[in-house]
Amino acid sequence: MTHRLRTAIAKRDALTLAEIYRQKPANVQSIVNPDAEKLVDTLFKQLKQVFPAARQTNLRSEADESAAKKQWIAAFAENGIHRREQLSAGMQHARACESPFWPSPGQFIAWCQQGASRLFGLPDERELYDMVMKYSAERGYYQSAEHYPWQSYSWSSYSWQSNACWLMVTQLYSEMRALRLTESELRKHCTKVLAAMIQRLEAGEDLPAPAAMITRIHTPVSNEQGLQYIAAIRKKFNLSSGSSKR
Numbered sequence: 001m002t003h004r005l006r007t008a009i010a011k012r013d014a015l016t017l018a019e020i021y022r023q024k025p026a027n028v029q030s031i032v033n034p035d036a037e038k039l040v041d042t043l044f045k046q047l048k049q050v051f052p053a054a055r056q057t058n059l060r061s062e063a064d065e066s067a068a069k070k071q072w073i074a075a076f077a078e079n080g081i082h083r084r085e086q087l088s089a090g091m092q093h094a095r096a097c098e099s100p101f102w103p104s105p106g107q108f109i110a111w112c113q114q115g116a117s118r119l120f121g122l123p124d125e126r127e128l129y130d131m132v133m134k135y136s137a138e139r140g141y142y143q144s145a146e147h148y149p150w151q152s153y154s155w156s157s158y159s160w161q162s163n164a165c166w167l168m169v170t171q172l173y174s175e176m177r178a179l180r181l182t183e184s185e186l187r188k189h190c191t192k193v194l195a196a197m198i199q200r201l202e203a204g205e206d207l208p209a210p211a212a213m214i215t216r217i218h219t220p221v222s223n224e225q226g227l228q229y230i231a232a233i234r235k236k237f238n239l240s241s242g243s244s245k246r
Contacts, residue, residue, distance in 0.1 A: 075105035089115020
């Protein structure tokens with residue numbers, strides 16, 4: 001806390017407090033990660049070539065561009081976009097985009113994430129949804145999820161042998177049934193699950209392969225043992241052994 005702020009609080013100087021409050025956002029916004037700032041500077045130069053209409057719409061002045069860069073830096077930090085490889089994946093989608101208009105930070109982040117899914121050999125949201133539907137249609141033919149012949153199946157160019165695909169599909173199938181998800185809700189879940197899986201793979205997590213669970217076997221007891229258990233329960237809860245009369 002600065003001396004000026006302490007003095008303003010002590011004197012209850014509303015005008016000074018209001019002035020300090022107005023100055024605070026500018027000071028906070030000026031503090032950015034230098035590396036992130038360089039990445040976004042380079043990215044904006046490339047995007048302006050791909051989306052020329054931005055000079056007449058979103059980026060009319062240096063002030064507009066500076067404000068936009070701060071928003072993009074914040075959006076990247078919030079969504080884990082911090083590597084040149086991720087931005088390169090986003091630029092691939094940008095160059096293929098037919099619109100001449102500047103994308104939103106959210107749109108570009110989605111492009112980066114789609115590129116990351118390709119990098120790890122994962123499907124996109126639409127393909128993941130189709131995989132869940134295929135699994136859902138065939139799951140009932142097998143004793144358990146682990147008995148599903150996932151090792152011999154492939155979907156498009158994405159192998160079911162991928163532990164990541166298997167974990168995502170079975171998780172989404174369980175959520176779909178437990179939460180009674182509609183098609184639109186399931187598609188949203190696909191997006192979230194895919195983003196979470198990409199983060200796990202980027203962190204270098206070793207994903208376990210599906211393994212069949214040991215069947216829980218019920219061992220019946222003899223009639224004599226059963227009576228002993230019943231007697232022990234009655235004794236514990238002070239229950240009468242005789243039948244009650246009505």
